[in-house]
Amino acid sequence: MDRNAPIGVFDSGIGGLTVAREIMRQFPEEKMVYFGDTARVPYGNKSKTSVIRFSEQIIRFLRTQEVKAIVVACNTASSYALEEVRKIEDIPIIGVINAGARTAAAVTRNRKIGIIGTAGTIGSGTYGNVLREMKPGVEVFGKACPLFVPLVEEGLLEDSVTDEIARRYLGVLKEKEIDTLVLGCTHYPLIRSTIARVMGSSVTLVDPAYETAVQLKTLLGSMETACDAGRELSAEEKYSFYVSDGAEQFTAFARTILPDVVKKTIQINIEEY
Ligand code: DGL
Numbered sequence: 070m071d072r073n074a075p076i077g078v079f080d081s082g083i084g085g086l087t088v089a090r091e092i093m094r095q096f097p098e099e100k101m102v103y104f105g106d107t108a109r110v111p112y113g114n115k116s117k118t119s120v121i122r123f124s125e126q127i128i129r130f131l132r133t134q135e136v137k138a139i140v141v142a143c144n145t146a147s148s149y150a151l152e153e154v155r156k157i158e159d160i161p162i163i164g165v166i167n168a169g170a171r172t173a174a175a176v177t178r179n180r181k182i183g184i185i186g187t188a189g190t191i192g193s194g195t196y197g198n199v200l201r202e203m204k205p206g207v208e209v210f211g212k213a214c215p216l217f218v219p220l221v222e223e224g225l226l227e228d229s230v231t232d233e234i235a236r237r238y239l240g241v242l243k244e245k246e247i248d249t250l251v252l253g254c255t256h257y258p259l260i261r262s263t264i265a266r267v268m269g270s271s272v273t274l275v276d277p278a279y280e281t282a283v284q285l286k287t288l289l290g291s292m293e294t295a296c297d298a299g300r301e302l303s304a305e306e307k308y309s310f311y312v313s314d315g316a317e318q319f320t321a322f323a324r325t326i327l328p329d330v331v332k333k334t335i336q337i338n339i340e341e342y
Contacts, residue, residue: 070137070160073296075100075309076285077136079127082110082312083222083319084255085142086326088165091278092140093308093330095286098300100307102134106339108313111218112145113187113254120189124150128158129342134309137294140285141165144186144253144277148193161288166195168284169251169277174204176273177249181208183242183272185264186253188213196253210245214238214254221256222322231260235267243268251275259326304330313339 076096078089082105089103104127106112112120124146131139138161141147141154147164155162173182184196190213197209217238220231242250250272252258258276265274289295308330312319316334323331 070292070294071135072137072294073100073300074135074137075102077102077104077128077131077134077139078142079104079106079124079131079139079146080143080255081105081112081123081145082107083322083326084218086323087255087258087276088140088142088278088281090327091282092285093327095282098298098302099296100302102131102136102309103311104131105310105312105319107315107319108339111187112143113189113215113218115145115189117149117189117193120146120149121153123339124154125157126339126342128154128162130311130337130339132160133342136160138162138285138289140281142281143255144169145189148190148195161292163281163284163288165255165277165281166199166253168280169253169275170196170199170203172275172277172280173249173251174200174207176275177204177207179246179248180204180206181210181245181247181249183245183247183250184209184211184253185214185217185238185242185250185257186211187218188215190253196251208245210242210247212238212242214257217254217260218256221259226260227263231263232267235260235263239264239267247272249273249275251277253277305332310334311337313337
């Protein structure tokens with residue numbers, strides 16, 4: 070394995086850039102190939118079979134880029150497909166669920182944890198299963214918040230409409246007196262301040278992105294596949310962005326999350342993989 074090969078990161082679209090951003094912050098010298106499946110987003114309301122098929126295709130594409138490890142930077146794909154793809158691939162693949170669950174298990178004091186995510190992530194029950202295994206006796210309350218993704222994609226990050234919808238979705242979790250809430254969807258960190266305001270200061274918000282990057286660091290370290298130190302590469306040399314549709318729109322949105330990093334985006338036909 071070439072230790073200076075890139076890390077592959079994928080999501081159903083733009084949301085995984087919140088995870089990519091954290092990986093870039095914690096690994097400034099590593100190269101990255103990001104793929105956003107913008108033609109088939111959202112994954113949150115697709116079947117498990119479809120999400121597994123999409124994930125397998127994307128991994129086949131990323132392997133043509135000779136990545137040394139893959140991060141499934143999408144909660145829905147991590148919930149549905151991680152186990153499956155790990156069975157067939159021979160490079161390390163990590164998702165975001167374990168990371169989010171681990172942080173939540175560590176920070177909860179009253180053992181009541183809320184999870185918000187897409188209908189797929191919440192319906193799969195994966196966060197709950199992982200959390201109960203990590204911390205027996207924990208109570209887990211899931212709530213699907215399907216309107217959050219389109220609100221973020223419309224740019225309504227600080228808006229009275231988003232506030233109102235957040236109050237409606239999150240009211241039920243407040244009633245359960247949770248003290249920890251996992252932002253179990255890649256888009257939600259972008260409306261973190263709204264969610265924090267609605268939940269109040271007694272609830273700790275967990276963004277799995279940070280812990281995912283920490284896990285990746287441990288993994289690359291243990292496999293001795295971290296890149297050589299001291300490389301001085303430009304953003305263009307280090308990072309490549311691919312999508313399945315709407316390259317220009319992706320570039321414009323990505324620049325709001327990662328200024329000065331996204332120079333261009335290449336569109337590919339993912340159905341060919
Ligand atoms: N990236 C997805 C996730 O984290 C959210 C968007 C979608 O539904 O595809 O679950």
